[in-house]
Amino acid sequence: MTAEPVLTVEDLTVVYETEEPITAVKHADLTLHRGEILGLAGESGCGKTTLAYAVNRLHRPPARIASGRIIFHGDQGDIDILALEDAGLRAFRWERLSMVFQGAMNALNPVTTVRAQLKDTLLAHRPRMSRKEIRERSEDVLTRVGVDPRRLGSYPHELSGGMRQRVMIAMAMLLEPQIMIMDEPTTALDVVVQRDILREIVRLRDELDFAVIFITHDLPLLLEISDRIAVMLEGEIVELEAADRLYRDAQHPYTRKLLGSFPSLSGERGAFIRTGIDETSADEISETAEERA
Ligand SMILES: Nc1ncnc2c1ncn2[C@@H]1O[C@H](COP(=O)(O)OP(=O)(O)O)[C@@H](O)[C@H]1O
Ligand SMILES: [Mg+2]
Numbered sequence: 001m002t003a004e005p006v007l008t009v010e011d012l013t014v015v016y017e018t019e020e021p022i023t024a025v026k027h028a029d030l031t032l033h034r035g036e037i038l039g040l041a042g043e044s045g046c047g048k049t050t051l052a053y054a055v056n057r058l059h060r061p062p063a064r065i066a067s068g069r070i071i072f073h074g075d076q077g078d079i080d081i082l083a084l085e086d087a088g089l090r091a092f093r094w095e096r097l098s099m100v101f102q103g104a105m106n107a108l109n110p111v112t113t114v115r116a117q118l119k120d121t122l123l124a125h126r127p128r129m130s131r132k133e134i135r136e137r138s139e140d141v142l143t144r145v146g147v148d149p150r151r152l153g154s155y156p157h158e159l160s161g162g163m164r165q166r167v168m169i170a171m172a173m174l175l176e177p178q179i180m181i182m183d184e185p186t187t188a189l190d191v192v193v194q195r196d197i198l199r200e201i202v203r204l205r206d207e208l209d210f211a212v213i214f215i216t217h218d219l220p221l222l223l224e225i226s227d228r229i230a231v232m233l234e235g236e237i238v239e240l241e242a243a244d245r246l247y248r249d250a251q252h253p254y255t256r257k258l259l260g261s262f263p264s265l266s267g268e269r270g271a272f273i274r275t276g277i278d279e280t281s282a283d284e285i286s287e288t289a290e291e292r293a
Pocket of ligand 2: 048
């Protein structure tokens with residue numbers, strides 16, 4: 001990780017223009033560095049998903065961006081995400097920035113195989129890719145997220161929840177974006193599968209050096225995997241700090257309250273992932289059991 005920014009969010013405000021307008025994101029500032037895992041924490045309803053959608057330009061009415069700038073700092077210069085036209089936006093998504101949605105594991109198309117879904121995404125962006133290249137890339141991303149490439153022929157209902165979520169992460173990695181936004185990617189999964197997938201995400205980041213915005217209300221989990229953590233409260237980012245610093249020396253009263261509300265948060269930061277590594281075989285057994293279920 002370097003301190004070079006890959007994404008800058010400035011003064012972002014998002015309003016739901018409902019009968020009683022709701023300002024879900026209020027003048028948010030955020031910088032994402034190349035290759036870092038930035039955790040976005042905060043309780044349900046504080047605006048995390050709204051912020052993620054806006055960064056992806058996926059917000060739809062009644063949501064409206066009332067202020068702000070979102071800049072992607074690419075190798076070929078800056079891209080003003082809010083100014084992108086449709087074609088530019090289509091090229092941008094998945095290629096530069098991809099998203100794993102909240103509840104994504106249920107978002108796979110039920111009537112097509114994993115192979116077809118990966119292929120469609122690849123061809124939409126790289127129409128000249130050969131069959132062989134498509135096969136190789138598809139096998140490669142599945143292997144990277146820990147799914148046997150023989151699963152390419154499977155339909156979503158033939159996969160466990162954990163595997164479906166891994167496929168979604170594979171899909172998000174497919175075009176080698178510099179940024180992946182993951183919105184509660186493991187919340188619906190049991191703890192062991194969750195830990196396994198998290199470890200995978202950290203490892204992939206180490207290997208491939210993409211940046212991640214990892215969203216969850218689960219602060220202990222973020223403390224384990226994040227380089228820095230942003231804490232959101234009622235639409236505002238109230239604190240943004242290195243994870244260990246935040247753990248030791250939170251400045252904002254709300255962050256301290258949040259830290260205090262997790263009794264499990266005792267002991268050394270980092271235990272979660274390390275414990276996981278020692279329990280690899282247990283994880284494998286559990287994943288297999290889940291597969292059979
Ligand atoms: N489509 C919508 N229309 C109106 N209000 C919405 C809509 N989606 C979310 N909100 C409101 O915006 C606020 C932030 O929601 P959200 O971004 O989903 O929070 P989080 O992801 O942190 O749980 C909440 O008050 C929520 O009720
Ligand atoms: Mg959400």
